[in-house]
Amino acid sequence: xxxxxxxxxxxxxxxxxxxxxxxxxxxxxxxxxxxxxxxxxxxxxxxxxxxxxxxxxxxxxxxxxxxxxxxxxxxxxxxxxxxxxxxxxxxxxxxxxxxxxxxxxxxxxxxxxxxxxxxxxxxxxxxxxxxxxxxxxxxxxxxxxxxxxxxxxxxxxxxxxxxxxxxxxxxxxxxxxxxxxxxxxxxxxxxxxxxxxxxxxxxxxxxxxxxxxxxxxxxxxxxxxxxxxxxxxxxxxxxxxxxxxxxxxxxxxxxxxxxxxxxxxxxxxxxxxxxxxxxxxxxxxxxxxxxxxxxxxxxxxx
Amino acid sequence: xxxxxxxxxxxxxxxxxxxxxxxxxxxxxxxxxxxxxxxxxxxxxxxxxxxxxxxxxxxxxxxxxxxxxxxxxxxxxxxxxxxxxxxxxxxxxxxxxxxxxxxxxxxxxxxxxxxxxxxxxxxxxxxxxxxxxxxxxxxxxxxxxxxxxxxxxxxxxxxxxxxxxxxxxxxxxxxxxxxxxxxxxxxxxxxxxxxxxxxxxxxxxxxxxxxxxxxxxxxxxxxxxxxxxxxxxxxxxxxxxxxxxxxxxxxxxxxxxxxxxxxxxxxxxxxxxxxxxxxxxxxxxxxxxxxxxxxxxxxxxxxxxxxxxxxxxxxxxxxxxx
Numbered sequence: 001x002x003x004x005x006x007x008x009x010x011x012x013x014x015x016x017x018x019x020x021x022x023x024x025x026x027x028x029x030x031x032x033x034x035x036x037x038x039x040x041x042x043x044x045x046x047x048x049x050x051x052x053x054x055x056x057x058x059x060x061x062x063x064x065x066x067x068x069x070x071x072x073x074x075x076x077x078x079x080x081x082x083x084x085x086x087x088x089x090x091x092x093x094x095x096x097x098x099x100x101x102x103x104x105x106x107x108x109x110x111x112x113x114x115x116x117x118x119x120x121x122x123x124x125x126x127x128x129x130x131x132x133x134x135x136x137x138x139x140x141x142x143x144x145x146x147x148x149x150x151x152x153x154x155x156x157x158x159x160x161x162x163x164x165x166x167x168x169x170x171x172x173x174x175x176x177x178x179x180x181x182x183x184x185x186x187x188x189x190x191x192x193x194x195x196x197x198x199x200x201x202x203x204x205x206x207x208x209x210x211x212x213x214x215x216x217x218x219x220x221x222x223x224x225x226x227x228x229x230x231x232x233x234x235x236x237x238x239x240x241x242x243x244x245x246x247x248x249x250x251x252x253x254x255x256x257x258x259x260x261x262x263x264x265x266x267x268x269x270x271x272x273x274x275x276x277x278x279x280x281x282x283x284x285x286x287x288x289x290x291x292x293x294x295x296x297x298x299x300x301x302x
Numbered sequence: 303x304x305x306x307x308x309x310x311x312x313x314x315x316x317x318x319x320x321x322x323x324x325x326x327x328x329x330x331x332x333x334x335x336x337x338x339x340x341x342x343x344x345x346x347x348x349x350x351x352x353x354x355x356x357x358x359x360x361x362x363x364x365x366x367x368x369x370x371x372x373x374x375x376x377x378x379x380x381x382x383x384x385x386x387x388x389x390x391x392x393x394x395x396x397x398x399x400x401x402x403x404x405x406x407x408x409x410x411x412x413x414x415x416x417x418x419x420x421x422x423x424x425x426x427x428x429x430x431x432x433x434x435x436x437x438x439x440x441x442x443x444x445x446x447x448x449x450x451x452x453x454x455x456x457x458x459x460x461x462x463x464x465x466x467x468x469x470x471x472x473x474x475x476x477x478x479x480x481x482x483x484x485x486x487x488x489x490x491x492x493x494x495x496x497x498x499x500x501x502x503x504x505x506x507x508x509x510x511x512x513x514x515x516x517x518x519x520x521x522x523x524x525x526x527x528x529x530x531x532x533x534x535x536x537x538x539x540x541x542x543x544x545x546x547x548x549x550x551x552x553x554x555x556x557x558x559x560x561x562x563x564x565x566x567x568x569x570x571x572x573x574x575x576x577x578x579x580x581x582x583x584x585x586x587x588x589x590x591x592x593x594x595x596x597x598x599x600x601x602x603x604x605x606x607x608x609x610x611x612x613x614x615x616x617x618x619x620x621x622x623x624x
Contacts, residue, residue: 055491055492055493055494056462056491161348161579162348163579164579191347191348191518192518192519192520192559192562192563192564193347193518193558193559193562193575193576194347194575194576195562195564195573195575196562196564196572196573196574196575197575197577199573200572200573200575203572218491218492218493219492219564220492220566221564221565221566221568222564222573224566224568224570225564225568225570225571225572225573226570226571226572226573244570245570248566258493259492259493260566261496262491262492262493262495262496263492263564263565263566264492264495264496264499264519264521264522264524264525264563265521265525265565265566266520266521266524266525266548266563266565267524267544267545267548267549269521269524269525270524270525270526270544
């Protein structure tokens with residue numbers, strides 16, 4: 001652990017949302033708050049592949065958006081290369097925006113359907129001040145990096161397969177020459193046969209370019225394969241973290257065990273003939289959490 | 303394998319789209335059987351034709367797609383060419399379907415109880431009070447607590463897993479004989495997926511339902527299915543009992559697909575993949591369609607169509623299987 005100057009740090013990050021209540025509560029300030037992220041402290045080393053695992057509503061996507069500064073945390077600080085991001089001036093903030101890039105789950109909506117791939121990548125480069133012949137060269141290099149043929153440049157997003165679109169999403173993020181790539185469920189919309197291609201690409205980019213990766217997923221089996229460290233998130237908190245082998249073989253938190261038990265196990269998990277009748281019930285114990293998560297999602301931003 | 307008279311028997315099914323004035327088949331001669339009470343898996347990648355095959359059973363094919371050839375026998379009656387009215391009756395009563403995305407399948411402005419109620423009153427001769435009692439019972443059966451209160455909930459007030467339970471309750475409300483489940487858990491978290499699979503397995507036992515379960519994940523298929531059909535580029539390339547397909551797959555595609563499923567006991571490092579992409583619609587297919595991506599392909603695989611290899615209860619369409 002680089003004690004002296006951690007590369008990227010989150011210190012006690014909270015993100016609260018205010019529940020929309022009746023008129024009275026709005027005036028009397030008695031509205032309830034829900035913490036989507038509830039005090040997360042985390043240090044990520046340069047060059048790491050950090051896996052963030054948890055269910056929908058656990059706050060992992062909110063945390064991802066805080067990391068790339070798409071949303072402001074309610075409290076807590078982000079420390080990048082030893083300095084608090086809040087103290088950055090305008091130029092430094094812009095540099096930070098370039099350095100931390102996001103890859104989204106749904107490339108069908110995160111790419112402009114009416115723009116050819118060449119234009120989508122060109123715009124990203126323009127944001128970095130690269131244009132003209134120089135941009136063309138760099139676009140070609142980017143396509144090569146993500147393993148796409150140059151003929152794809154003239155195509156529209158709908159003409160590409162899901163896996164190809166995800167590669168474009170990654171190329172667009174790489175166009176900013178990022179230090180950190182935050183990938184929010186990059187493979188959960190893809191066929192199993194293609195998931196590996198994208199996951200391997202991320203791993204490969206990490207090795208070749210040294211880019212730090214934060215990989216967010218609900219699938220422990222995917223994350224465990226390529227991450228150097230994983231954090232398990234539940235109800236806005238990181239409940240467990242460590243090396244994948246550690247966490248998978250000796251989970252300390254009961255929630256991690258639940259996640260492990262949920263991964264389909266093929267023949268080993270066969271229900272045929274077994275009397276696992278109770279397995280299909282809505283979990284009672286988790287109900288308050290489920291309510292809470294649901295309210296977080298319909299809450300209004302504070 | 304299926305000695306019992308099949309409930310559903312799809313025979314030589316071809317489904318095509320008209321592209322540039324010419325028919326291009328995307329399902330190219332699919333045969334499959336589902337016996338009463340049997341759980342059958344249909345596995346393949348996006349574009350393999352698995353969803354079109356399932357939709358064609360209910361004749362809910364998307365605009366532009368047409369059944370070009372073949373039979374779909376349900377209880378001995380060919381559904382192809384059935385009148386709209388006769389088909390509507392089958393759809394509501396004998397065959398039901400649940401979809402990947404319950405949010406778009408459910409009406410967002412009508413409470414869930416009402417949606418099940420309307421469906422029941424349309425398809426069955428059932429009184430008001432009896433319908434309400436039955437809905438309560440159904441919601442309870444799919445694992446929704448406090449069903450009386452939840453009947454008044456709108457779809458957006460429920461989580462993804464709960465919506466899938468509601469859609470299942472709606473689907474089985476007419477006591478169908480066959481339930482078609484098209485990737486019912488793909489949009490869900492793994493923990494919720496495990497619950498929904500458990501629920502499906504429980505209710506199909508209780509109701510004696512036959513299920514055609516569609517997924518791209520073989521591990522999931524293995525958890526609940528008796529038999530499985532593996533589809534590639536519009537054809538069934540291998541079919542057998544689930545145990546056989548897992549322990550002794552004969553088609554290289556099945557083997558490669560099995561390796562891709564993310565497993566917890568996998569070694570750290572690169573994930574196994576199937577290189578390349580499935581063929582595009584209407585691409586001229588000579589030889590075996592999987593040959594360009596196949597690790598074991600020989601020269602003949604690229605030039606001539608593979609033979610059908612058979613052993614009792616096991617079929618594979620591959621040169622190397624023989």
